[in-house]
Amino acid sequence: MFQSFDAPTSPEQGPPRLAALRAELAKEGLDGFLVPRADAHQGEYVAPCDDRLAWLTGFSGSAGFCAALRDIAGVFVDGRYRVQVKDQTADVFTPVDWPEVKLGDWLVEQLPDGGTVALDPWLHTLGEIETLQTRLSGTGIALKETGNLVDRIWPDQPPRPAEPVTQFPKEFAGKGDETKRAEIAEALRAAAQRAAILTLPDSICWLLNIRGQDIPRNPITHAFAILHDDGRVELFSDPAKFAGLGPDPAITLRGWDAFEAALAGLTGPVRVDKDSAPLAVTRVLEQAEVAIVYDRDPCILPKACKTEAEINATRTAHLRDAAAMCEFLAWLDVEAPKGQLTEISVAQKLEGFRRATNALKDISFDTISAVGPNAALPHYRVSHASNLPVTTGELLLVDSGGQYQDGTTDITRTMAIGTPKPEHVQCFTRVLQGMIAISMLRWPRGLAGRDLDALARFPLWKAGLDYDHGTGHGVGVYLCVHEGPARLSKISQVPLEPGMILSNEPGYYREGAFGIRIENLIVVQEAPALPGGDPKREMFDFETITWVPIDRSLIDTGALSAEERAWVNDYHAEVKAKVSGRVSPETKAWLDRATAPI
The missing domain is CATH 3.40.350.10 (Creatinase/prolidase N-terminal domain)
Structure with missing residues (x-):
């Protein structure tokens, strides 16, 4: 769409x-x-x-x-x-x-x-x-x-979506659904729980290795499910959506209207996530006197900690997406100075480059294409009514992503149109320093997003600046671009674990004037041991998987430390090495210039 x-x-x-x-x-x-x-x-x-x-x-x-x-x-x-x-x-x-x-x-x-x-x-x-x-x-x-x-x-309220469901390849998932069901069921038995109620569509899609089309940009299907401690699943949705899938004796498919009766017929203890399940689920179980145990959705953490197959697939998706982004940025470099572009034409052109890969299933969210004062709205959505021209002297912020069968991408780049103003450069550089701080970070096992978030803000705080959103969110694998439970945020208490894919996106927004955000996706991984380090203290760090140049015209190189300059140059060298062979000759020439050392 x-x-x-x-x-x-x-x-x-x-x-x-x-x-x-x-x-x-x-x-x-x-x-x-x-x-x-x-x-x-x-x-x-x-x-x-x-x-x-x-x-x-x-x-x-x-x-x-x-x-x-x-x-x-x-x-x-x-x-x-x-x-x-x-x-x-x-x-x-x-x-x-x-x-x-x-x-x-x-x-x-x-x-x-x-x-x-x-x-x-x-x-x-x-x-x-x-x-x-x-x-x-x-x-x-x-x-x-x-x-x-x-x-x-609401007299003309649209009907409930009922789009077809497809199978998600095991080669990308790394595990079959029978393995996932068995592992979660074993966890239920270990906790003496007879069943778990699943109401989050991405949990159900992950568990059963399926994807849907009920929500634009998010390849999920709407359903409720009951996972029993023997690995059986009762699935409640519109059965017609699943017509293209083969039967599975361990999965029983029923209509929406059978859900409440099935809940009332359960033998407890039944696991319910009080922070995601509808209150109505609890009320039905209470009325039927079914014992309830309140605990987190058992699929959330395993879904967040990606398999090696999922990470490898996502790396491939990001390289494909990086090539499309570079084609777009090279095009922008030529066309923006002509003064004929608008926020909408920029978003349309970028979507076109992604679709030209012939692998795009959908964009992963409505592209944020914002210039000047519109970029000061972190979640701005351009419309014909708000559409601004892309003019010289302004900053253009483009936050976008793609849904590919092998991975979900999310990237933000802020570009100067013409010669940037001094305040643009100063603020951009501080945002970049925060992004670099997260990219280079090592930390001991057990820390959560709230423990890391301040490091991205510190360069801004030194100038009395800040931003009113989290530094990063979890990302799925051909699932939701915003995925729990982990994130880089002042309020996130979920410890970071290897395999989690997160965004790294500090920003700065000056109302009525401009906005800046730089975003890469990163993967939590075990950090290699360092000489002199404590061998008993397990450390993690991040692998960056987004490979697109950062606008060098907006960087005050004199404000960067030697280590920060080295990071930018190393990053750009790797972008060039990974992406040059995937783009047109014209874009390769642009990429050579865009990744030159600072």
């Missing part, structure tokens, strides 16, 4: 839709309703039928929620979206800085005399609601689990 550049939502539709929702509140005697971004699978990206937050408010970001009360409707967004939410929503909605402002605190302030706030238990997790209930205890504010009030007022 080619990227669309239509405006994702229309702010003017917000007021009548909010009025309709408030009419439902009055009819039911409620004081509010919670409208999350998430669907029943807690996905970051949702199908059109589940995009209730955007339909109601106009806000199209990938994280956030609305608390619609009778007199105020707060739209809670984090630092990535605080400019975007103002642009996309009508003034009947009030932006709220989240997570600095917690939902519970906000509700207490807005409902001082108490009240009843409704929610759809299929769209919230138990962990989320427990936290909220703890804060609301004793305030007179009650939470009520109901049907979905937005669905009642």
